[in-house]
Amino acid sequence: MNVGDRDGHGRFGVLDEDADGLLCHECGRRFTHLGLHAWKGHGMTADAYRQAHGLARSRGLVDGPTRQTIADNARRGLPGKARFVAARDPAAASAARLSSGVGMSPAGLAASRSRPGRGRLGTVVVCEWCGVEFCPLAGARKRRFCSRSCASRATRARGSGR
Template sequence: MPDGYGVYGVLDDDGETLLCHECGVRAAALHRHASFVHAMTAEQYRTAHGLRRTQPLVSTAVRNKQRAAALRRMERNPAGWARLEAARDPWAAVDARTPEELRGNAASHAGRLAHPGPAAKPLKARVCVRCGTTWTPPTPAQRRRRTCDGEECARMQGPYRRPLAADEIAALRDASADPDERMRLAVALTESGASQRAIAAAAGMDRVRLRKAVWQARNPVPGVSGSGHVAAGDRAAARRGPAAEDDPAGRSHG
């Protein structure tokens, strides 16, 4: 019977990974994936998808590695493992389990399903650093995200994700001989909605300089061009100071 992305009661193991019934992702350790992505314990996952309680939620490759590691430990300390085997009495353990103990274990199991622990605790709300909206991460795997990707957030982010057209790439390459013209074109493309990553790659420029030029274009500073260069006359005037600008000879008025 189909069950989500898999089959109810069947764990799809290709040798290296297991198929998640919830989302279709393949993972080597399904219990860890279910905990962090779907906020489910291993017991909850087995119950929800009809798996037996003893079904391991790791792939065959992981189990083989664990078995090899256990054998290496046994080889390093054979005397200790021999003492353990001699002391084991499985039937004595079975006889020691009373009906009251079994009922207590069942109640404890039900309690763990009702209160699965930290993986299923409600996540804290936070403020999106881009649009200022208060939001809650949908899964524990996204608890470290700083943006919400809501409609307003996507609208603010969207203008910088458009890929470059072929003619825009050609224009950037044609302007490579003139750094100022190339930077002005790059800023104009950014303002028109093109991706800064694509612009920097096509023009062969540093993304940090491009972001700085875009910021300067939006917040113009007198004497600073769109490419971030200060004109020579403005640098000389800045060195002379405001009083020297009135005196062509640059004499001091002190």
């Protein structure tokens, strides 16, 4: 199946969002929290739903306002979770994800193959914040951090004089 082909009620590799919410590929109804609906309504985890319909792993299955509410609640609650913040290890999380063997979604693979020359550089870069090694995309030659999270932490540390 190719990106954009008919897939149930939606299109393979495309998450249809409008003012009424996100379109469920399985039943055709719209929801603000599609991951929760997939579990309760169809017995599928969010990852299984993404895989079945060719959606990127990094794509959240919640609409914009709901995503903002979840992020705001998380930001408010994080300072009270000092043990979590202290134990957080982005390098270990990346290593665990990579060792799990879960690759790119079919849509992601199709998209990366359709843009020749836009793949990964052949060089390994070490993140300036956490020290994890990564291979940046060709369009991001000057990238110094493995993630936005590490870049944000480095920026905050510079601002606090660390």
